[in-house]
Amino acid sequence: MIKLLHGDCLELMKDIPSGSVDLILTDPPYGIDFQSRRKKNKDDWMPKIQGDKEPFVAFIPELKRIVSDKGAVMIFTRWDVQHHFIQLMTDAGMKPKNVLIWDKVVHGMGDLKRAFASRYESILFWSNADFRFPDGRPTDIIRVQRVAPQNLIHPNEKPVELLETLITKTTVSGDSVLDAFMGSGSTAIACINTKRNFIGIEKDDKYFEIAKSRIEKA
Numbered sequence: 001m002i003k004l005l006h007g008d009c010l011e012l013m014k015d016i017p018s019g020s021v022d023l024i025l026t027d028p029p030y031g032i033d034f035q036s037r038r039k040k041n042k043d044d045w046m047p048k049i050q051g052d053k054e055p056f057v058a059f060i061p062e063l064k065r066i067v068s069d070k071g072a073v074m075i076f077t078r079w080d081v082q083h084h085f086i087q088l089m090t091d092a093g094m095k096p097k098n099v100l101i102w103d104k105v106v107h108g109m110g111d112l113k114r115a116f117a118s119r120y121e122s123i124l125f126w127s128n129a130d131f132r133f134p135d136g137r138p139t140d141i142i143r144v145q146r147v148a149p150q151n152l153i154h155p156n157e158k159p160v161e162l163l164e165t166l167i168t169k170t171t172v173s174g175d176s177v178l179d180a181f182m183g184s185g186s187t188a189i190a191c192i193n194t195k196r197n198f199i200g201i202e203k204d205d206k207y208f209e210i211a212k213s214r215i216e217k218a
């Protein structure tokens, strides 16, 4: 079952029944007001991400209600803003169990002269009381090459292989996964490939349509 919801997750998450989702795997705006320098074509910059003026944390209090007793939550974030997410999760009664490292293999740009070249993103991991890893205990560093800039269909697109790894390490076939900020629908594709049910929410009209057609093709 694939369910796509077009609108603001703060509103739409209220309609998701309590305890109905086994994994919330999501990639909210980090609050960096990111403008990709990459053009889709010669006249058209990739648009800025909605809600990206400050770390988007308002959805966090709703997560604990939605996740099942055997479920887990994974939130993509970044070293310089992750404390906002950790604080809000803790306030909501969900103290993260790990900060997973996604090693992107290839580093990004940033301050070329005065900062180390950044090659990882962090993923906050929280598990509920009855959660158990289905197939042994994974380690907290996951190495998957990022999507090459020329192939991106969303400026913050996550590789499907990475999402498949996170999903298969924490859920079993037939479980339900929610992505409240689905962007181009990468988590949905990973769910289709691994036979998980999926609920996706996206506010931006253009990215919702991109995700929908990508999912229909898959």
Ligand SMILES: C[S@@+](CC[C@H](N)C(=O)[O-])C[C@H]1O[C@@H](n2cnc3c(N)ncnc32)[C@H](O)[C@@H]1O
Pocket: 007, 008, 009, 010, 027, 028, 029, 030, 049, 050, 051, 154, 156, 157, 158, 159, 180, 181, 182, 183, 184, 185, 186, 187, 201, 202, 203, 204, 207
């Ligand atoms: C970091 S991107 C996710 C990218 C995604 N992981 C992918 O692989 O394509 C965050 C997405 O959240 C969307 N967004 C921002 N505010 C939102 C809100 N209140 N409700 C739902 N979606 C929202 C943005 O339009 C953006 O596409």
